[in-house]
Every structure is written in C-alpha cells, then in structure tokens.
Amino acid sequence: MTTPTAPHAAAPNPHRFMPSGPLKGRIRVPGDKSISHRSIMLGALAVGETRVTGLLEGEDVLATAAAMRAMGAQVRKSGEEWLVHGVGVGGLLQPQSALDMGNSGTSTRLLMGLIASHGITATFTGDASLSQRPMGRVIEPLSQMGAQFHGSADGTLPLVMEGICPAVPIEYRLPVASAQVKSAVLLAGLNTPGITTVIEPVPTRDHSERMLRGFGAELDVEEAGEDRIITVRGDAELQPQTIEVPGDPSSAAFFVVAALLVEGSDLVIENVGLNPTRAGLFEVLRAMGGHIEELDRRDVGGEPVADLRVRHSALTGIAIDPALAPSMIDEFPVLFVAASMASGTTTTSGLDELRVKESDRLAVMAAALSGAGANITEREDGLVIEGTGGALLRGTANSRTKTHLDHRIAMSMAVAGLASSDGVEVDDTRPIATSFPNFMALLDGAAS
Ligand code: S3P
Numbered sequence: 001m002t003t004p005t006a007p008h009a010a011a012p013n014p015h016r017f018m019p020s021g022p023l024k025g026r027i028r029v030p031g032d033k034s035i036s037h038r039s040i041m042l043g044a045l046a047v048g049e050t051r052v053t054g055l056l057e058g059e060d061v062l063a064t065a066a067a068m069r070a071m072g073a074q075v076r077k078s079g080e081e082w083l084v085h086g087v088g089v090g091g092l093l094q095p096q097s098a099l100d101m102g103n104s105g106t107s108t109r110l111l112m113g114l115i116a117s118h119g120i121t122a123t124f125t126g127d128a129s130l131s132q133r134p135m136g137r138v139i140e141p142l143s144q145m146g147a148q149f150h151g152s153a154d155g156t157l158p159l160v161m162e163g164i165c166p167a168v169p170i171e172y173r174l175p176v177a178s179a180q181v182k183s184a185v186l187l188a189g190l191n192t193p194g195i196t197t198v199i200e201p202v203p204t205r206d207h208s209e210r211m212l213r214g215f216g217a218e219l220d221v222e223e224a225g226e227d228r229i230i231t232v233r234g235d236a237e238l239q240p241q242t243i244e245v246p247g248d249p250s251s252a253a254f255f256v257v258a259a260l261l262v263e264g265s266d267l268v269i270e271n272v273g274l275n276p277t278r279a280g281l282f283e284v285l286r287a288m289g290g291h292i293e294e295l296d297r298r299d300v301g302g303e304p305v306a307d308l309r310v311r312h313s314a315l316t317g318i319a320i321d322p323a324l325a326p327s328m329i330d331e332f333p334v335l336f337v338a339a340s341m342a343s344g345t346t347t348t349s350g351l352d353e354l355r356v357k358e359s360d361r362l363a364v365m366a367a368a369l370s371g372a373g374a375n376i377t378e379r380e381d382g383l384v385i386e387g388t389g390g391a392l393l394r395g396t397a398n399s400r401t402k403t404h405l406d407h408r409i410a411m412s413m414a415v416a417g418l419a420s421s422d423g424v425e426v427d428d429t430r431p432i433a434t435s436f437p438n439f440m441a442l443l444d445g446a447a448s
Helices: 033-045 059-070 105-116 136-144 179-190 207-214 249-261 280-287 322-328 332-340 352-356 361-371 407-418 430-434 439-446
Strands: 015-017 024-028 047-053 074-078 081-087 121-125 148-150 159-162 171-173 195-200 219-224 227-233 242-244 266-273 291-300 303-311 345-347 375-379 382-386 424-426
Touching (some): 015 407, 024 439, 033 047, 033 059, 033 074, 033 105, 033 207, 033 242, 059 074, 059 105, 105 159, 105 179, 136 148, 179 227, 207 219, 249 266, 249 291, 249 407, 249 439, 266 291, 280 322, 280 332, 332 375, 332 382, 361 382, 407 424, 407 439
Parallel strands (some): 024 266, 171 195
Antiparallel strands (some): 015 424, 047 081, 121 159, 195 227, 219 227, 291 303, 375 382
C-alpha cells in the first residue's frame, strides 16, 4: 500500500483549546521529523531496500516521499514498516511534474541539495508560508557547485533548478546556523567528485552526519577551535539500512510544557530523542525549575533516547544563553508559553532565525501571547517575557489567535489554552498535520 500526500482540507479549521485537568499517564509522540526526512532521502540513494520503523507520517515527510517517488525511488508502507527501494547515488530521474513541497522547508532545501549534483531539472512549489521563506541560503552554495536557479528574482518559491553532473566540490562556511543548509551541501557532495567540505561555526543538529555514516558514506568531522569541519567524499555508494526513528523531541516539547504548567500533572513521554544538538529546551526548562526526569536512557537508531517523566512545577524566568538557540530552535514558541507563566522575567536573544521559520515566530508569538493576556516585549532578536508567577493566563474569550499556517504556533497556543482561564481559540489547526498528525487525539487522552 502506498500512502499519498494528504493535502490540507480547503477551509481553515478553528478550534478552542479549553482549560485542562492534569495530564497523566504514558504517551508516545510520533517519529522525529528531521530523521524521517533523511531516512527516506538516503534510502532513496542506496541500492537495495531500506526499512524504516517509527517514521513520522506527517505531511512534510509525505511530501519528501512523494518527491523521491517522482525521481524514481519506490517508497511504500507495508504493515508498520516503510520500505524504500533506492536508485543509487547519481541515479535520480527527471521528475515529470513540479515537486510540491507543501509547508516543508526541510524537504525543499535538502532536496535542492540532492538534485544539485544530478543532471536533472526540477520545479519546486509550496504553500503560502513556504513561498515566503528564503531559499538564497541554499541557492548560494549550490550555485557555487554548478547548479542553476531560474524564475525567482528574490530567491523564494516557486522556482526551477537545474542540477549538474559532475558538480564542483566546494568548501563552504555556513553564514547562518542552519542544519538544512549544511545538509543540502553534504547531500550534493554525495554525487560530486572529490571532497565537499562544510564548516560550521555554530553546531546544529547532526542527524545528516550520523545517518550518512550509518549508510556507509565516507564522512569525517574535525573540531578546530569553535569550528566543526565536515567533509564528505563524493561518488559515494550507500548501503541500505534498517532504521528505527526515535520520538521527536520537538513534538514532545508541547506535552512537556503542558505537564509543567497544568497543576497536578504527572506524565511520562516515552521514547524521546535526546540528541544533544536537539535537547536544549529540556535543559532550559530544568534551569527554570521544571521537574523533567530521564528514565531508561538508551540508544535507538544511533541516537540517544529516554522516557521523560514530567511533573507540574513552579517555573522561574531566566536569561537564556543565545548559544543554546540552535539546540532548541523549533521549541522557542512553546518556551515562550512556559515563560509567560513563570515567576519573573525571561529574556531571549540571538533569535533572528525565528523570523524566517514557517511564520515570523517572534512577531506571531508576541501577538498571540499578548492577546491571551501575557506580558511580552518584542525586540529585534528575541522576546522579553514577564511571567504571571504561576497564575493562569487569561486566554482569548472573544478572539481567534492567528497561526499563519504555522504548526508550532498552533500547538504552542493549544498549550497556552490548557493553562488559561477562558481557553484559547486558534484560527486553524490544519497545519498541525505537517509534523504531528495525532496531536489532538494524544492531548485528549492525556488531559482527560
Ligand atoms: C531542520 C533544521 C532546522 C529546523 C527545521 C528542521 C532539519 O532548520 O528549524 O525544523 O531537519 O535540518 P534550519 O536549518 O533553518 O535552522
């Protein structure tokens, strides 16, 4: 059976998240989105069958699966497993129609990397949110490798790219801390003769490096002062793998914060990925006084994992070190919710990247939380939040929170609704399906 991409229903789907009783019991969040994308892409480049369990079946990952099928790989579900039959590095085929990336920046930027070193031409399209996001950050290095980009003066979708084979190996120092840009260049390097190098001044999530090595690519990482120097040898041959995808810490984050905020909560979230390049939020919440215990720490699919036991806690505001930002970059919206109910002030800075996510997450969260009664000051590169000292947020009795097609805004404001007196109504819950299709069902179960 193949699973097609599930496009959003045509009309927005508003929902009021009501104040909740304690979150209790044990839940399991879906597979990690970053690892899911990469397992399909690398499986599609290996010769033979890669088997994946725990794959996130969210719209973003399904967009990657559809694109890899359009370029010749077989990607299908059989029972609980996803099976990917790859075409081999260099074997991607010309897609016959535009690649619809939906809401997914990761699909777009990583696939541009893959296509850059294949002699094929592809048109990329996306939804209204994705069509505003900057692609110049991947266009620049991939152009240095020889790819060409047409049809977009300002570097946004829709655009057409022409890959080239052989591409030119480059040494590229990342101007922004972005795992997507790093991964795009490394993936392009797989089918490029010689050595492709990425220099990372600030460490970002390293799933691509771990998985490329797991598939047998010759990849080295060297530390030189603050820099990480990552090299990959081209003309690689990838061996198919069996992959178990751990639970997504970015999805667990919503339940962790909900359990911390709602009185009487005691919740276990099983199988949460705790790769150090992803686990910054849990460190910050502990520093704010959150009771988050790691149970049964183990390894799943080459990634550290544990069950998290989270109990209601009184939180205290802190100044968050901007150096932690890459390790919790997707978790700031829900951290802002936690900070809104802490005692004292939480200060965040160095978060310019949040302005170019699925929405401008600084402006959108400042508006959403202020609308729900929180005390927020928006600065150029962060928010300053005066917490309520543990009191519930007021919520939104007569208005709808604007989520701007951003799944993480919708889920963060859902958590704010649970910890409010009037509830919070979000204008559209459809985007939640991009990363966390069973969010509402899990919330209903845990908070009943
Ligand atoms: C991702 C990297 C991050 C993150 C995104 C997933 C990835 O983006 O925000 O949700 O899988 O590589 P940036 O590379 O833009 O920081």
